[in-house]
Amino acid sequence: MPKEILVVDDNKYAQMAFVYALKGTEYVVHTAGSGLEALEKAKGQRFDLVFLDLKMPEMDGVETLRRLREQCPDLPVYIVTAYEHEFMQRLREAAADGLSFQLAGKPLDDGQILAAVRGILEGPQPH
């Protein structure tokens, strides 16, 4: 069964990056343009990995992470960020509250996206 990946970002180009990076691979990519849409989709089906942007209107990434964790406590989440100051403190708080996530810095190219995906879903890769 193919592994399902959810990309959450309000920017369509950022979504595009993941779609193209993983097109033709064994992974199926779904996209959500907001935190709310992501939570809806996660309720409807099972995902194996989520790429989550922080800076989104209405519900930002940290808030989305918290709610997502309530629904799916074991779902691996990769936060994709430009390390904006405004989010770092709240992310630290989330981590302190026991919410797990990985961090990846923007911009990500196809190699980095694939490596991130394989790293989480296939276990440690040989260097």
Next chain:
Amino acid sequence: MAEQPSNEQLKQQLAEAHEVIRALQRGEVDAIISQRDIALVRLRATEEALRKLTAELEERVRDRTRQLEDTNRRLGKAMDELKTAQVRVLEAERVTALAALAAAIAHEVNSPLMGVLNAVAYVRRNQHDPRFEQALQDADEGLRHIADITRNLLSLSRPAGRQGVRAEVDAVLGRAVGFLEADFQARGIRLEQQIPVGLPPVAVDEVRLQQVFTNLLTNARDALEQSAEKVIRIAASQQNHQVSVVVEDTGPGVPEAVRNRLFEPFFTTKPGRGTGLGLPVSKSLLEDQGGDLILDSGYERGARFVVTLPMAKD
């Protein structure tokens, strides 16, 4: 014709004459000296006193004037220092604002960049027509280069010195050069580098150091615009507790008239294009951390700047 004195006046004069005679008889010679002479002596004494007083006053005025001129000069100097400090603050604010602007642009550019980069990578992975291979490779490389640039711009806006102040000169130079390499090539500029292996790390913030090198290299690039021979040379060396980096170009050099204004804020030889902040900001960034930036005015074949950096204490 004088009037005849009256009887009364005559009597008065006689009485005065009697007085003088009696005084003479008593031996008081002073009486001979006329009142007029006494008055003259007194007058001369008064004149003398007045002269002395005037001289004294003039001396005091001169002194006071000198004091005032001194104070004035000191005030002028203090005002100049204040102006310089103000300019420095404005510079720092402007550099911060520019860095923030650069970061904001980088943020905006990042997402579409990610999209395009990955779309092109996808096409490249899956298309097999050899006609398009080169174009796709060029596009791919160009986009990854842009990604390096945005990453650099973002790092500029982060506060400096978070991990202890230390930099490897060859790595930082490599990044600064990498930024500009394609541009140099496009302009036919040859870059010669003499950077020895094993240069000690320096006690200067990486991000600022890169800013300085980038500034010097772009100045060199601009200087070569009209030159027939377009070469930029970078050489690094270690002497005692310092690492020196020299950036020189085969451009027209810096004219004498301009030499001592080079590090003046807002002074630019590129009106409309230069900000006039590159060199003064670079110099103060370095001075802040124990380094320096100077123009080697003895160099005749172009412009030659020397950066000195203190070695990092282990």
